[in-house]
Amino acid sequence: xxxxxxxxxxxxxxxxxxxxxxxxxxxxxxxxxxxxxxxxxxxxxxxxxxxxxxxxxxxxxxxxxxxxxxxxxxxxxxxxxxxxxxxxxxxxxxxxxxxxxxxxxxxxxxxxxxxxxxxxxxxxxxxxxxxxxxxxxxxxxxxxxxxxxxxxxxxxxxxxxxxxxxxxxxxxxxxxxxxxxxxxxxxxxxxxxxxxxxxxxxxxxxxxxxxxxxxxxxxxxxxxxxxxxxxxxxxxxxxxxxxxxxxxxxxxxxxxxxxxxxxxxxxxxxxxxxxxxxxxxxxxxxxxxxxxxxxxxxxxxxxxxxxxxxxxxxxxxxxxxxxxxxxxxxxxxxxxxx
Ligand SMILES: Cc1ncc(COP(=O)(O)O)c(CN[C@H](C(=O)O)[C@H](C)O)c1O
Numbered sequence: 001x002x003x004x005x006x007x008x009x010x011x012x013x014x015x016x017x018x019x020x021x022x023x024x025x026x027x028x029x030x031x032x033x034x035x036x037x038x039x040x041x042x043x044x045x046x047x048x049x050x051x052x053x054x055x056x057x058x059x060x061x062x063x064x065x066x067x068x069x070x071x072x073x074x075x076x077x078x079x080x081x082x083x084x085x086x087x088x089x090x091x092x093x094x095x096x097x098x099x100x101x102x103x104x105x106x107x108x109x110x111x112x113x114x115x116x117x118x119x120x121x122x123x124x125x126x127x128x129x130x131x132x133x134x135x136x137x138x139x140x141x142x143x144x145x146x147x148x149x150x151x152x153x154x155x156x157x158x159x160x161x162x163x164x165x166x167x168x169x170x171x172x173x174x175x176x177x178x179x180x181x182x183x184x185x186x187x188x189x190x191x192x193x194x195x196x197x198x199x200x201x202x203x204x205x206x207x208x209x210x211x212x213x214x215x216x217x218x219x220x221x222x223x224x225x226x227x228x229x230x231x232x233x234x235x236x237x238x239x240x241x242x243x244x245x246x247x248x249x250x251x252x253x254x255x256x257x258x259x260x261x262x263x264x265x266x267x268x269x270x271x272x273x274x275x276x277x278x279x280x281x282x283x284x285x286x287x288x289x290x291x292x293x294x295x296x297x298x299x300x301x302x303x304x305x306x307x308x309x310x311x312x313x314x315x316x317x318x319x320x321x322x323x324x325x326x327x328x329x330x331x332x333x334x335x336x337x338x
Pocket of ligand 1 (some may be wrong): 172
C-alpha cells in the first residue's frame, strides 16, 4: 500500500534535477567563504527578497535563532503572534541562545492586531524591555494562514514608531506570496531580517537563508559559527537550494489546491475544519483524541501529525494527484474505527 505522507512539507525529497545539480555543484570551503554555489544561492535569495545580504544555514530554526541573537540583548523581549514557531517549536532556544523572553499577543489567523502589539511594548523599567517585533508568514499553527500586505505594514508602522526592528519568520513566505498573488519581496519589504526555508514546500533537502542588511552579516556569520552552522563544501546543498528558489514556487498553487480539496472532503465527513484557515498548504482538523486518531491513520497508510488537540495535514509537491482522494477514503475508514 502506498503510504500517503501528510505530516509536513519538510518531507519533500530532492527532484532528479536537484540531485544532478548537487552532484555537479562547484564547491569550496564555505567557512573560508570559498564556495561559489553558496554565494550564488545567498545572492539569489537576497535579490528575490529585496534585502541586501543572505546567509545560508542548515535549518529554519537556526536562521530564526541567529536573527533573535542579532536583535536582542540579554533580558530583552520579543513580541510575537500567539502560536509562533519561535515559541512553540524551537525548544526554548530564544532564552538559551539570545537570552531573551517572549510576549505572545493574540493573533486571529496568525495576524496580530496592531494596537495589541503597540500595547504589548514595554516601557516601564520594571519590565523586560521590548527589543523586537516578530511575525510569521505563513503562520503555521494558525493553519498556514497568510499575513496580508497591509496587515504586515501596519505592524511595521507600530515597530517604527517605537524604534523597534522587525523579524519575519518566512519559513513558508513563498506559500504566502502564491496565495496572495504578490511577489515574495513585497511581503519581505520593511522587515529588518527575514528567514526563508528552502527545505519545505520549495523542495530542497536541507537549508534556510537568513536575509538581512549587509552590515549585519559579519555578526550573523559569527553566531552561525558559534552554533556549529559553519559548513564546508555546502555548495552541494546550495545547488538544490537554487533550484528550490527558481523552480519550487511553481508548484505551490497545486499544494494549496490539494489542501483545499482535503479540507472540503473532511467537512463532508463532518470533521471539524475551519475552512477560513485553509489558505495555503495546511489543514488543521479538530478530532477527539487526536493522537489516537493519528495512530489509526498510520495503520491505514496516512501519516499526519497530532498538534495538541488538533490533527495537522500538510500537502506538498511529492503527493500524487490521486493521493488526496485516497487519503480521504482512508481517513473516513479510520474515523469509524472505534
Ligand atoms: C513557521 C516555521 N518556522 C521555522 C521552522 C523551522 O524550520 P526547520 O528548523 O525545521 O528547518 C518551521 C518548521 N516547522 C516544522 C513543520 O511545520 O513541520 C515543525 C513544526 O518544526 C516552521 O514551520
